[in-house]
Amino acid sequence: MNIHTYEKLWLVAAMVLIVAFIGTITYGSVGLGIAMVGDDSDSIDPNDVLDDEEFGDPGVQQVGEDEYEVYVRAQTFAFIPGTTEPIEIPEDSEVTFHVTSPDVIHSFSVVGTNVNTMVIPGEVASMTVEFDEPGEYGLVCNEYCGSQHHEMEGLLVVTPEDEFDLTELSVTGDDEVALGDEVELTATVSNGLLEDLETTVSAEIGGEELEEDVTVPGEGETEVTFTVDADDLGEGDHDWTITVDGYEDSGQVTVVENLEDEESADGEDDNDDTEENDE
Ligand code: CUA
DSSP, X not given: OOOOHHHHHHHHHHHHHXXXXXXXXXXXXXXXXXXXXXXXXXXXXXXXXXXXXXXXXXXXXXXXXXXXXXXXXXETTEEETTSSSOEEEEXXXXXXXXXXXXXXXXXXXXXXXXXXXXXXXXXXXXXXXXXXSOEEEEEEOOSOOSTTGGGOEEEEXXXXXXXOOOEEXXXXXXXXXXXXXXXXXXXXXXXXXXXXXXXXXXXXXXXEEEEEEEEEOTTEEEEEEEEEEHHHXXXXXXXXXXXXXXXXXXXXXXXXXXXXHHHHHHHHOHHHHHHHHHO
């Protein structure tokens, strides 16, 4: 059988096209490494999200020199963290986001990057991005999730490396101390970075200034206790402030003449008692 040359050419061209179509579809679904949510990601019972080790208290964790993991809860109608406080990460870092929802379907989109995933209750969506330069990125929810869907947004801040830390400060101490006793405030400084943190904790208690140098181990915490004689402060209210690396906690301590008397008087009538003392 004789096939015309042009017909042969068209047959070959059609074959090449078919192979090319199959090739591009295969490359697009496998070669680019695009994974569907739920494909290789973890699952989690939506009812357990709030009690989960990571998602119960979500935030930024350092896992390598320039590698961070960020756990985010997308819930009606906020990203936690992200909405009330921005997610902060340093420049030149590789960041893996893990996002899940305890309630309905949301999305987690970092505007200006290719992070844009559906967040399905019961599934943990994970994706990795590199941030080279400091900057700010908006976070938005692209899935209709309820009446406040349009207000579900947040902020991601990429900070210069030397401005980044994962330090937290919390202070405990008595509200009321009797004359003759000591005012004692305990500051707990925690360091979420892998490297040790060398810093100074400063305290100002009723005008008295104290400070202590500390080394907080990586992924650890250190307690510092500041004490001042209540006699040195004298009776009355005294403000205190404790600071470390730009973090601050403050409060007030009241020095009273005698703790037991004050407490029993409190039980009866607080206001009358104060007036009597003043006279
Ligand atoms: Cu969450 Cu829309």
